[in-house]
Amino acid sequence: MKKFVLLPLIALVLVTYFACTKNEAPFTPESFKDPFVSEAANFVKGQVSTSEFESLDLQGYSLMKKNEKEVIGVRFNVKGKDGKQFAVVGKTASGLTGNWVDVSELDANASKNGTLATRSFSGDKRSNVSFTEGRVTKVNSTVNGKSKTTVLRYGPNGERLKTSTGARISGPDSEEGIWLPEVTVYGYYNNYSVSYFSLFYYFNQSPSYTYTYQTTDPYIYGYGGGGGGGSSTAVVELAPVEILSGPSVDLNKRINCFGNVPTNASTTYSMTVYTDIPEDGNPSTVLYGTNPGHAFVTLTKTNGSTTVSQTFGFYPANGLKSITFDNVTSKIVNDASHEYNAKITIPSMTEAQFNNATSTALTKSGNSYDLNDYNCTDYAVDIFNSVSVPGFSPLSIPDHVAPAGVNYKTTPGGLYKALNQLKTAGGSMAPYITVGVDANGGASGGECN
Template identity: 30%
Template sequence: MKQMLTIALLAILVSGCSKEVTFSAPDVVTSIRKIVTDSMGSSAANRYDYSKITKVKVSEDSVYYLLRSHSEPDAFLALWMDGKNLVRKGVRVTLDREGGCKHPWEAMDGVITVHSIRGNLLLQSRVRKGYIMSLHEQRSTDRMGIASKSNVAPIEPDPYVTLSEVVVIGYRSEGSSYSYSNWISIQALFGGGSGGTTYAPIDGGGGSHGNRGLYETDAIRIDDETAVNLPPIDVNQYLDCFDGLPDAGAQCSIELLTDIPVDSDPRKLVDWQAGSAGHTFLQLRKQVGGQLIVQNIGFYPVSSWKVSFTNAPVPGKFVDNSNHEYNASLRMQVGADQFRRALNELRYLARSVTYDLDEFNCTDLAVRVFNAARNNKLDIPLYQIPGGITAAGTSTPQGLYQQLKAMYNAGGTEVANISFPGVKGYVANSNGPCK
């Protein structure tokens, strides 16, 4: 599952659509058609589909309207309005794909061309794996290490440092499989630079029908999983800290935490190649009297290409997830013997485990360690992810979230130990290594 292409614009964007035009809500579609016609002329304006205009509200002062082309499947028009429906900017975009039409979860290569709404060329760039390469450039250097004045070379972005300008997002309705939709970075589209984290749908995104051809949908804010860039930890040094407290009289707990990529909607499975598939991690606690040891530990690939699918596993690493955000958790109070079983399982896995995106990822490891201390094993639903090669499905942070939600709704003895901290919460610091 690889991200599709969309556009990114430099800060020089549109000035051609800056005249003050206002309209009331019932007349949105008619007024947008008039704005486009006045700006582009009737012939060009008629190329766009006014029967399904997508409205994306980001804030009280930022509303976006997207129109697809009738004749070109990879062309669209975007208007940016303020809270009073004054037109701020507008752009028209054409994407030329290499190799013809591809599945929406395949990486896209090609060329993007962006004009102002009045026809001025703003950007034409090569596209590689969903990234607008002209937005990811570095100056080449001479042998003395001094930056060249003219030679500018595109570089391959690290997908775990910079999100692509276009992502593929999967939607899962209750009891059904995933469907997919293409979303574009609003920040990149309207001059906020590359790798934006707020996205709007190119193809409607499943928005609800509004008034006379107006469809409304919410923007998506995707979390970066930047902890993958942290240095690896020595798991044994972290777990050795618990040996400093006696087992007698100890209060121990293991908490399983999930961080979904789209905080507002756990049904949305973001393209893992965009580096934003969420994260699952563990919090281990042991307390004796006033002495408390807390360690937050997560599992990642050593390199950033967690986002790339391969038939072979890649080297894994463990990271201190201090202050990491989460959207749901299950805490389990355990005895000292159960606690030690979980620690031993984690030590065992840390000796040789490798990271495999669709067969043994952060969720697989965290659930396995958690289950090492349980009598009734926790099972979570497996999802088919784009590009996955495992027929049975893959463990995901969304799957864990959905399982915890189902357990909470069903009631039972563990309800009091399940937490949904509003939109999101954050764990405390870890104690760190003990040598």
């Protein structure tokens, strides 16, 4: 009786095992009913590593369409990324092409701000596309190790302005000057002004993909948006930005000079942050001629008649920042007696607070310089915000958005406006803020070993 019961039980277990094994069999591209999706999945499999291919949710694919019938691409989500990272494959006249796409830093459902990142399957092409209120404002691209940045400006009606191509400009560190790369981006005319939804950016700015999405979910599928007259070249117009500075200094040796001031109960510490706006009297100006303005810091330690001050600022190492707006090596420069138009002073700090400021100044001096993402104003504000002094709140600098709609992020003009607002508000910081002047900043005490 036991054997009679056991045999059917074994048979049942075997049937169940093989049934489960069949259900858990690896999903293959050939399983697709749609021939294009099968072709696309096989294409991805041949282009990427095994681990990358296995990271894709192939069964959850989404088609991208030019119109109701014509499929021009397909998206395969990366597992566990909530649709924020995916692979796209598209049709071109010469065959299939594909990219990895990352929209995790892009606010798609609200104001459409942030960054879209793409990478070709081969890794030889990469792009980071910055959006502000749905408009493309900056494109950093790298092809075969060669980088190019395009910054887009817009007119009062939202139209893209025209381009300036390559040009040679001279600067203080180069007698021969610097040859600026061509700055051109392919675009399109249509009835829809929002360029955020363009497949153009999903495929590393390929002119084969100028179609725009017209759905509420731009990551799922697209619908043709070429109703304004087809493709054209949309271009930008930018002036070179000249940042004049002196030679670099050794900030660590300048900080060492504070050790020459005795430290005891009589020692006092202070800090001042200055901003020199490009055009005196007009903090809304981002660039005056080729001058973007400057922000800098003075740190002071005093005991009786012994005082050491160091005044310094953060600059691009070559003294000239071109229209490429790329990250470049930075340097610290002696800014003693530099012109300023507004300032804020913390007149008294503890030794610990002062050390926080000097430590931040040293650490942040190692950052790369980027005119948009980390410039002299970011550096000065970081030092100020590294201390917590009663009555002084951290400085919050609003993004500086030009009338044409381009967001330049933190600028000397933005710092000026923030200080002016704090002064007008009349809070605890107001007595320590000066605005609307044309004066010169603090001194510097040299370098010490």
